[in-house]
Amino acid sequence: MILNIFNSKTTPFLLPPPPLSCQENYPLSLIEPLNRRRLLASSISFTISTFLNPLINSVSHARGLFQMPPVRLTNRYFLVRAGESEYENLGIINTNPVAKTSVDNGLSENGKKQTVKAALALKKIGACEGSCWIWPSITQRAYQAAEIIAAANGITRSYIVPEYSFLDARGLGAYEGKTLNSISEVYASDTISANIKPPPIDDGTPNESVSDVFVRVTQLMSILETQYSGDTIIIVSPDSDNLSILQAGLVGLDLKRHSELSFAPGEVTFVDASSIPTYKQPASAVYKCLNPPSCN
Structure with missing residues (x-):
């Protein structure tokens, strides 16, 4: 018929x-x-x-379908953790997104100095020669860091693209308001499984596992790899976990080990494309890795 x-x-x-x-x-x-x-x-x-x-x-050859580790990167990336925040200066965990644009969540005096050093380091290696795009979290300290980086590298504000959700600091649930030393307990859980969430809390603070953050940063990379081609992009995060989990995904490191790549306040890392392995399809069509690089 x-x-x-x-x-x-x-x-x-x-x-x-x-x-x-x-x-x-x-x-x-x-x-x-x-x-x-x-x-x-x-x-x-x-x-x-x-x-x-x-x-x-x-x-089938479209660039929008981003996978970790990637087959290739079409852009050049620098990962930057914002300098120390006022809360970090007080030794307090603050990850509730409600407060992310608060002035109290901005850079401390020490954090400003750390960010200036990061900005000058980027200038020294020529990160923004020609031009570059700066993608900071809308979190107060990250956006302040982006402005410092832009000023030091001769980049206008039109090249700062605020990110509203994918780069939020990792929500630590019931650890909110506790001392920074408590984060070691979270990382101990991370080494057991990338799916373990911190205990929940009822004040609106998310309790995110490593896998939750991995989804966010993968979505971010998908946008960047689709929107730009052959550009330099500086990703500015308010915390370490966004960057360590992203870097672990890019280089194929087991996500449970992301804390081995932790970023200090104001630290800058260049994403070396040569260190990214070629993605290999499973030898058997029966076995499939549904969540690379963690295939357990």
């Missing part, structure tokens, strides 16, 4: 009329002159399939 695109009914496929000498051997029900509507319908069907085939093939 073929669908007649000019009405909602279906019509049987009709054989072309046989030579007159043989028509007496054909049932009359199968003999009907071809009409222009059927010829047009078959022509349209052929044209559509011919047009779509190259599009289908090109979709």
Whole structure:
């Protein structure tokens, strides 16, 4: 059966009329002159399939489907942790997104000095020669750090692109308001499983596992790799975990070991594309890694 695109009914496929000498051997029900509507319908069907085939093939090579570790990176990336915040200066954990734009969540005096050193380090290695894009979290300390980096490297504010959710500091749940030393307990849990969440709390602070953060930073990279090509991008995070989990994903390190890549306040790291392994498909079609690089 073929669908007649000019009405909602279906019509049987009709054989072309046989030579007159043989028509007496054909049932009359199968003999009907071809009409222009059927010829047009078959022509349209052929044209559509011919047009779509190259599009289908090109979709398979699209850059928007980002995976970790990536097959390749089309941009150059620098990862920067903002300098020490006022809360960190007091030794207090503050990850509630409600307070992320608060002035109290800005850089401390020491944090400003750390960020200036980071900005000058980027200038020394020529990170923004020509131009660069700066992607900071909208968190107060990260955005302040972005402005310092831009000023030191001669970049206008039009090249600062605030990120509103994917770069939020990792939500530590019930650890909110506790001392910074408590983070060691979180990292101890991370080494057991990337899916363990900190205990929850009812004040609106998220309790995020390593896997939760991994999803966020992968989404961010997907946007950056799709939106830019051949550019330099400086990612500015308010905390270490965004960056250590992102870097672990990029280089194929087990996410449970992300804390081995931890960033100090004001630290700068260049993402070396040569250190990113080529993604290998599983040897067996039966076994599939659904969450690379952690395939357990």
